Amino acid sequence: MCTWTPPVARLRPDLASGTAPASLPHLPTDASARLACFALLLLAGTALGGCPPGGPGGGGREPLRALAAGANCSWTLERHTRSYNHLEGDVRLRRLYSANKFFLCIDKTGKVDGTRRKNYADSLMEIRSVSVGVVAIKSVSTGLYLAMSKKGTLFGSVKYNPNCKFKERIEENGYNTYASLRWKHGGRQMFVSLNGRGKPRRGHKARRRHPSTHFLPMLPS
Numbered sequence: 001m002c003t004w005t006p007p008v009a010r011l012r013p014d015l016a017s018g019t020a021p022a023s024l025p026h027l028p029t030d031a032s033a034r035l036a037c038f039a040l041l042l043l044a045g046t047a048l049g050g051c052p053p054g055g056p057g058g059g060g061r062e063p064l065r066a067l068a069a070g071a072n073c074s075w076t077l078e079r080h081t082r083s084y085n086h087l088e089g090d091v092r093l094r095r096l097y098s099a100n101k102f103f104l105c106i107d108k109t110g111k112v113d114g115t116r117r118k119n120y121a122d123s124l125m126e127i128r129s130v131s132v133g134v135v136a137i138k139s140v141s142t143g144l145y146l147a148m149s150k151k152g153t154l155f156g157s158v159k160y161n162p163n164c165k166f167k168e169r170i171e172e173n174g175y176n177t178y179a180s181l182r183w184k185h186g187g188r189q190m191f192v193s194l195n196g197r198g199k200p201r202r203g204h205k206a207r208r209r210h211p212s213t214h215f216l217p218m219l220p221s
Contacts, residue, residue: 090129093140094217099175102198104215106139106146110156114198124220127168134181135168136160148180152190152203166192175214179203 095118096104102114103123115123121141128136137146144156147163157164165181167189179189180203190203191213206213 092127092217093220094125094127095123095220096125096137096176096215097218098194099211099214099216100194100196100198102194104146104192104194106142106144106156108142108144110144110158112146112154112156112200114194114200116198119221127217130165133167133169134165135178136164137166137178146192148183148190148192148203150183152180152183152185152205154192154200154203171208171214173214175216177208177213178215179208 098104098114100114102116103118103120104112104125105115105120105122106112107122117123122139124140125146126138126140128138130136138144138160139146139156142156144158145160145164146166147155147157147161148166149155149163162182163180166178167181169177169179171177178192180191183190183203185204188204189208191206191208191210192215193201193203193206193210193212195201195212201212
């Protein structure tokens with residue numbers, strides 16, 4: 001324990017005899033001496049990159065003092081897991097323009113197709129984030145959801161269900177790919193795809209790097 005003894009004998013010979021004048025300045029008490037020692041130890045520890053005792057939840061003001069002194073304490077710099085809940089429910093109105101130069105559309109019968117008509121009503125899609133990296137795609141004009149069956153067939157669904165969930169990923173070329181969250185074929189992902197004639201391909205016949213699976217979400221004009 002650190003103790004403090006005032007060197008009064010050396011500084012004031014008249015005090016060594018035990019008699020002190022009325023004007024004697026106030027000397028530190030034991031409590032203030034301990035506080036001074038603690039402060040010195042604290043400064044020495046933080047100067048060496050250490051942390052005051054206690055850690056997170058140790059009580060007192062030690063974390064605040066450590067931060068003020070610039071200490072590199074792991075418990076004061078602890079980072080919490082990021083939350084992306086703000087992405088859920090995000091809605092975008094887009095037209096999905098494929099690298100094969102077709103707009104994805106869903107007609108009122110539930111048929112999925114591609115069209116070259118830029119402002120075709122059935123090609124305007126509502127893309128809603130249902131979880132991180134997962135979206136639901138719905139035709140604004142028909143109200144049908146884009147869905148994929150177990151066999152990889154694309155169709156329009158009246159009701160939202162697990163077949164309507166797609167993993168959205170931005171590829172290196174800037175285009176997006178959409179893979180079924182629910183279904184796979186032989187362990188491989190199945191993708192939304194339009195061939196060179198604008199017809200939907202079975203999900204298991206498409207690959208991530210195929211231009212037919214690449215879509216550019218375009219703002220409606």
